[in-house]
Amino acid sequence: MNGYADLLQATQNPWVLFGFLSGFLSVAVFLRYVLIAGGFYVLIWKWTPGFARKIEKATPPPETLRYEFAWSALSSLIFGVFGSAGFILWEKGFTRVYLDWNQYGALYPWFSLALLMFLHDAYFYWVHRLMHVPKIFRRIHRVHHESKNPSPWAAFSFHWAEAILEAAILPALILIVPVHPAILVIFLTTMTFLGVINHLGYEIYPRWFFRMPGNRFLISASNHHLHHSRVRYNYGLYFTWWDYWFGTHDSQDSAKLKS
Ligand SMILES: [Zn+2]
Numbered sequence: 001m002n003g004y005a006d007l008l009q010a011t012q013n014p015w016v017l018f019g020f021l022s023g024f025l026s027v028a029v030f031l032r033y034v035l036i037a038g039g040f041y042v043l044i045w046k047w048t049p050g051f052a053r054k055i056e057k058a059t060p061p062p063e064t065l066r067y068e069f070a071w072s073a074l075s076s077l078i079f080g081v082f083g084s085a086g087f088i089l090w091e092k093g094f095t096r097v098y099l100d101w102n103q104y105g106a107l108y109p110w111f112s113l114a115l116l117m118f119l120h121d122a123y124f125y126w127v128h129r130l131m132h133v134p135k136i137f138r139r140i141h142r143v144h145h146e147s148k149n150p151s152p153w154a155a156f157s158f159h160w161a162e163a164i165l166e167a168a169i170l171p172a173l174i175l176i177v178p179v180h181p182a183i184l185v186i187f188l189t190t191m192t193f194l195g196v197i198n199h200l201g202y203e204i205y206p207r208w209f210f211r212m213p214g215n216r217f218l219i220s221a222s223n224h225h226l227h228h229s230r231v232r233y234n235y236g237l238y239f240t241w242w243d244y245w246f247g248t249h250d251s252q253d254s255a256k257l258k259s
């Protein structure tokens, strides 16, 4: 990366560069969160189109939304720092990031996207189970569960220690999975989209969508809402299979929104 080398020369000090990169990426992550969470907030909460089915009658008070926003802003900062660490690992040649789209075949980038989502979901499920160990829950994960009836702003509403654990997966993934930068951007944007949809407070996927074979393995707002209201079930991020495999899946309350 010539640009990076030029920047390093301009700043001289690698820590200054690390700080600069972290700041830049944190702002980018935060703006992406504001744009996606804010977009859904206006579209679904303010305009409420006919297809959106509200999961709970009650609406959370503005203080809860501000609380979710504040923790999400801190998480964005932490995600940016880890993004910057990933970038430096790449620049130092430690990662499997590659630039030639066809290096592993034209279809490989899409396979790598599916693989990243599978691995991230597995990591999230087990970290999330760990977060529910009572001592850890009380100290850390309680922040996320302050939102018993979440809003789109809750997507990144994590205690800083949980945000660090969640962010650590990104540099780890690019150390082991060959990935094109464009796929990384698509992956991280999809993560933000689905994180917001999971906390939407409204079910927006059509009923027929849940009747299609295989789609019971996809997490939607009603699935994750149940995690916030009943706590002991539905720990996944994108897929429900870990919940099925380990007996933590429950679709009881949300069934009416899906059928
Ligand atoms: Zn939880």
Ligand SMILES: [Zn+2]
Pocket (backbone or CB within 6 Å): 144, 150, 199, 224, 228
């Ligand atoms: Zn949640």
